[in-house]
Amino acid sequence: MSLRPLVIAGISIFPPLALAPMAGVTNALFRKLFKPFGFGLTVSEFVSAQSLVRMHKRTLEMIDVYPEERPTAVQLHGNDPQVMAQAAAFVEECGADIVDINFGCPAPKIVKGGDGAAILRDPDLAVAICAAVRKAVQRVPVTVKMRLGWSSDNYTFVEIAKRAEAAGIDAFTLHGRYGQQFYRGEADWSYIARLKEAVSVPVIGNGDIRSADDALRRMRETGVDAIMVGRAALGNPWLIREITAVMSGLAVPAAPSVAERVEFARAHLDAMVERYGEKSGVLQMRKHLGWYLKGVEGAALLREQINHEPSADGVRAILAEARTRRAAAEGRETLSEAV
Ligand SMILES: Cc1cc2nc3c(=O)[nH]c(=O)nc-3n(C[C@H](O)[C@H](O)[C@H](O)COP(=O)(O)O)c2cc1C
Incomplete structure (x- = not known):
């Protein structure tokens, strides 16, 4: 259509x-x-x-x-x-x-x-x-x-x-x-x-x-x-x-990987910190990060950690960890499917 x-x-x-x-x-x-x-x-x-x-x-x-x-x-x-x-x-x-x-x-x-x-x-x-x-x-x-x-x-x-x-x-x-x-x-x-x-x-x-x-x-x-x-x-x-x-009548694109979602969330965080400063940017991002992480394995714990983290670098580290852990899990799934 x-x-x-x-x-x-x-x-x-x-x-x-x-x-x-x-x-x-x-x-x-x-x-x-x-x-x-x-x-x-x-x-x-x-x-x-x-x-x-x-x-x-x-x-x-x-x-x-x-x-x-x-x-x-x-x-x-x-x-x-x-x-x-x-x-x-x-x-x-x-x-x-x-x-x-x-x-x-x-x-x-x-x-x-x-x-x-x-x-x-x-x-x-x-x-x-x-x-x-x-x-x-x-x-x-x-x-x-x-x-x-x-x-x-x-x-x-x-x-x-x-x-x-x-x-x-x-x-x-x-x-x-x-x-x-x-x-x-x-x-x-x-x-x-x-x-x-x-x-x-x-x-x-x-x-x-x-x-x-x-x-x-x-x-x-x-x-x-x-x-x-x-x-x-x-x-x-x-x-x-x-x-x-x-x-537009085009094919449906593939759903984003967890890595893609986390990378976009991180880019959003960086832009918010640049625009609003670290304190306000990190605070405002809490709700957004909760939304980005919806459906990601261990999301409840990640949200909890993020909501107690005042620094932008600390939040970035939590996101990096989530990305690595989840990417490894996705890799395992792919491997086991291949086997
Ligand atoms: C957090 C939040 C803030 C909203 N703020 C506004 C607003 O400022 N102006 C407005 O016209 N509607 C506002 N709405 C209503 C939305 O524009 C929309 O009409 C409503 O969420 C229904 O659409 P949806 O089911 O796609 O979310 C807000 C909705 C939410 C969830």
Whole structure:
């Protein structure tokens, strides 16, 4: 199966595969490292519009985009149309290829402030935000990422999307869960298919894609224009290589060896330490290393050692040891198979 590019207001994106925004994970460095595996589009972590207009230094760093990862959407959250508009104009000025609006985050901290998925309870407010942002952004597309609604008895996504499209929104990403559901259960793609029928602009489907088969099946079943992958890519960018190959009609590449996985994890660590310094880089890498080591023999013990190791060299030594031990085990397996 060979697929068409995703085209958002004239920006052509191929393959039609997006890296999901994930707070605390998908910073510019992560996106740059994962992009070569085949994402057509990357999206920043969500950024508070309020903090951005107040020019908080750490927030400003969050809207950095590297040339190697483009096209990149920068995602904003907020509930005041004027503040969102001001932040969106600033983000465009700073070089975002797309401005994305978050109507999907269910985290209590965000919802309590009236942002994210809380906005799905108030379609008028959602549309007012879309209209204000669309008016403020001069040159680049404006998109919305949302859930079905806040609660299971009030799905507002179709109403909001239709009205937002009329206000000039250029594409939608829909995660097939409602806000109060957090990550429980399964994403319901039948609603994603419904959105695809309801609007004329592109729809990106999201939720629980764990394999190349999932991605193709969901595209065929729902007719969405692109797929967005989040959690399944953590520690496993090779999944993206696989999905991209299948989407392009190519043979599925071989799964990575443990040595390849550990080498990539080590390169990620090195890049993080260079960018954030040793202390912060090592701390931030703990979760990533846990993901990279998933399924590797002795992973629980390795994670334990890594989580108690403050120095980058110490973590590198643990990874080198894991690589050697596992490579030896793989060699033995190959030998015994040959015998
Ligand atoms: C750790 C984490 C952080 C997330 N942060 C964001 C965010 O900043 N903005 C957003 O729109 N969605 C965020 N999400 C939701 C994902 O983008 C995605 O919609 C969700 O994980 C479902 O896709 P998946 O099943 O492929 O992971 C986050 C998800 C996770 C797991």
